[in-house]
Amino acid sequence: MRELPFELYRAAQVRELDRIAIEDRGIPGYTLMNRAGEAAFNLLGQHWPNARRIAVVCGGGNNGGDGYVVARLAHQAGLQVRVLTLADPEQLSGDAQTAWQDALAAGTPITPFSTVGLDDTELLVDAILGTGLEREVSGAWRDAIQAMNAYPAGILALDIPSGLHADTGAVLGVAIHAAATITFIGLKLGLFTGQGPSCCGKIHFANLDVPPEIYPALHPACWRYAGEDLPGLLPLRERSAHKGHFGHVLVIGGEQGMAGAARMAGEAAARCGAGLTSIATRAAHAGLQAAVRPELMFQGVETSEELEPLLNRATVIAIGPGLGRTDWGRTMLQAALASDKPLVVDADGLNLLAIEPVFRENWILTPHPGEAARLLKMTPNEVEADRITAVEDLALRYGGVAVLKGAGSLIASKEEGRVALCTAGNPGMASGGMGDVLTGVIAALLAQSLPPFAAAKAGVYLHGLAGDQAAQTGGERGLLATDLLPFLHAGVNP
Numbered sequence: 001m002r003e004l005p006f007e008l009y010r011a012a013q014v015r016e017l018d019r020i021a022i023e024d025r026g027i028p029g030y031t032l033m034n035r036a037g038e039a040a041f042n043l044l045g046q047h048w049p050n051a052r053r054i055a056v057v058c059g060g061g062n063n064g065g066d067g068y069v070v071a072r073l074a075h076q077a078g079l080q081v082r083v084l085t086l087a088d089p090e091q092l093s094g095d096a097q098t099a100w101q102d103a104l105a106a107g108t109p110i111t112p113f114s115t116v117g118l119d120d121t122e123l124l125v126d127a128i129l130g131t132g133l134e135r136e137v138s139g140a141w142r143d144a145i146q147a148m149n150a151y152p153a154g155i156l157a158l159d160i161p162s163g164l165h166a167d168t169g170a171v172l173g174v175a176i177h178a179a180a181t182i183t184f185i186g187l188k189l190g191l192f193t194g195q196g197p198s199c200c201g202k203i204h205f206a207n208l209d210v211p212p213e214i215y216p217a218l219h220p221a222c223w224r225y226a227g228e229d230l231p232g233l234l235p236l237r238e239r240s241a242h243k244g245h246f247g248h249v250l251v252i253g254g255e256q257g258m259a260g261a262a263r264m265a266g267e268a269a270a271r272c273g274a275g276l277t278s279i280a281t282r283a284a285h286a287g288l289q290a291a292v293r294p295e296l297m298f299q300g301v302e303t304s305e306e307l308e309p310l311l312n313r314a315t316v317i318a319i320g321p322g323l324g325r326t327d328w329g330r331t332m333l334q335a336a337l338a339s340d341k342p343l344v345v346d347a348d349g350l351n352l353l354a355i356e357p358v359f360r361e362n363w364i365l366t367p368h369p370g371e372a373a374r375l376l377k378m379t380p381n382e383v384e385a386d387r388i389t390a391v392e393d394l395a396l397r398y399g400g401v402a403v404l405k406g407a408g409s410l411i412a413s414k415e416e417g418r419v420a421l422c423t424a425g426n427p428g429m430a431s432g433g434m435g436d437v438l439t440g441v442i443a444a445l446l447a448q449s450l451p452p453f454a455a456a457k458a459g460v461y462l463h464g465l466a467g468d469q470a471a472q473t474g475g476e477r478g479l480l481a482t483d484l485l486p487f488l489h490a491g492v493n494p
Helices: 011-024 029-047 061-076 094-105 139-150 196-200 212-217 259-271 283-292 304-313 327-338 348-355 369-376 380-385 387-398 434-447 452-474 481-491
Strands: 007-009 053-058 080-085 110-112 123-127 154-158 180-184 202-206 222-224 248-252 276-281 297-300 316-319 343-345 363-365 401-404 409-413 418-422
Touching (some): 029 094, 029 123, 061 123, 259 276, 259 283, 276 304, 387 418, 409 452, 434 481
Parallel strands (some): 123 154, 248 276, 276 297, 316 343, 363 401
Antiparallel strands (some): 007 222, 409 418
C-alpha cells in the first residue's frame, strides 16, 4: 500500500497506463489482477481483522475479476466467503474468466446474487462495476447496490464504488457507499470530488508495482493540493518588516441586513496576514462594525466617488460578501471593475457578473455550484455532473483563476493551464459565512504577493484545514464561520 499520489487521472488515462504496463512493459494482465486482489485482501485484513464471514459481489469485466481473486484468497485463508454474482461467470472472458476459474477450482462458493446471500455477513466486497461506467445503473444491478447499502456491514470497494462516475464523481442513479475504497495504478479524479468523498470512505492506493517510468507518458487531469508548498509561500517575516510590506485589502460589501458578511471577510483577511484591511460598506452600520473589530477600517460608502480613494489605496479588492443586487451593489461592482487592481469576487459579485459578464485576467472568482451555474448559463445539477469541466470553462470564459467550491473544491487557472483539487474541509462548513471567510483568506494571500493560482490553492486549503481543525475541537454540527479564525491564524504560520 502506498501513500496517495498527487496526480489524478481520468478513467481512460488509467486504462492507458494499464495498457502500457501490459503491452509495453510485458506485465501479464492476470498478474496485475492478482496483485490487485492481493492488495485488497491485505487491506481487508487490516481494516476488518475480526471479520470471518465475507460476501464478495461480482459483476462482469475486470472489476469482477478482481473480486474473484479476493474471494479465492479469503477462502484459502480459511475465511467463510461466498461470491454472489450479478453476471453469468460462463460469459466472462480474458483475465476475469481466469480469475473465476481459479476461484472455482479452489472451492470458493459461487452463487447468483440474492439478498438472502447477504445474511450473516460481516463484510461486503464491492466488485460489481468498474471505471468504465457511463450510464445510469438500473435493474438487478441497482437492486443489488441498494441492498448492499442497506445491509448493516461495512463495504470495501475495489477500484471505485460501483455506480460512481470515475471522472466526475457523479452518482449514476445509485452508488455503493463504502467504508473504504482501494484503487489501483492511478488515482481516479471522481473519487475526490462531487459525490466521490461521500461514496468512497477512506481511500487507499496500490500501484500494483507497475514501473514508475510509465507515468510521465500521460498528463494528469488534475493534481491534489495539500499545502505542501506553504512553508515556501509563507516564510518567516523579516525582523524589519512593516505593515506596508503585506498589502492592503479592501473588502466591498455589506448591504443593509448583510453587514456581517463583509466584516467576516475583513477579519479573515486580517487574521491571514494582510498588513491593512479596509471595509467599504453602507454608511448606516460602518460605525457599529468598527466598534466590534477596531483593527479593521470601516468606511461608509454610498457612491462610486466616495469609493474611489479607497480603491486607489488598496493592493487587492475583495468584492461580493453581503454586496446585494440593488443599485448600490451594482455601482460598487462597476467601480471595482473599472480599477486595475487584482480582484477576488464572490457571492453577489458573481451573481451580478453573471448578468453582465466580463473577461479579466487579474482576478479570482470563487463560486459555489449555484453561482457557477448562473455564470455558465446552466443548472447547478449540470455543474455538479461534471465539476472539472465546469471549473475549466469558468477560467476560460471569464479569465484569471476560478475556484469551484464544494466537496473536493477545484481550482483552475487559464494562465497556468492546470487544475488543482483540495480535499480539506467537512460538511460542518455548509453554513452561512464560510464563503465570506474564504474570500478574505484568498485576498490576504494575494495581497502578500502570492501569485493568483497559488493564492487560490493555498487559500482553499487553509480554509478547509481550519474547518477540519475547528470541527475536531467542537464537532461539525453548529460550526460557525468565525470559529475558523483562530485556526487560520495558526495555519498561515506554518
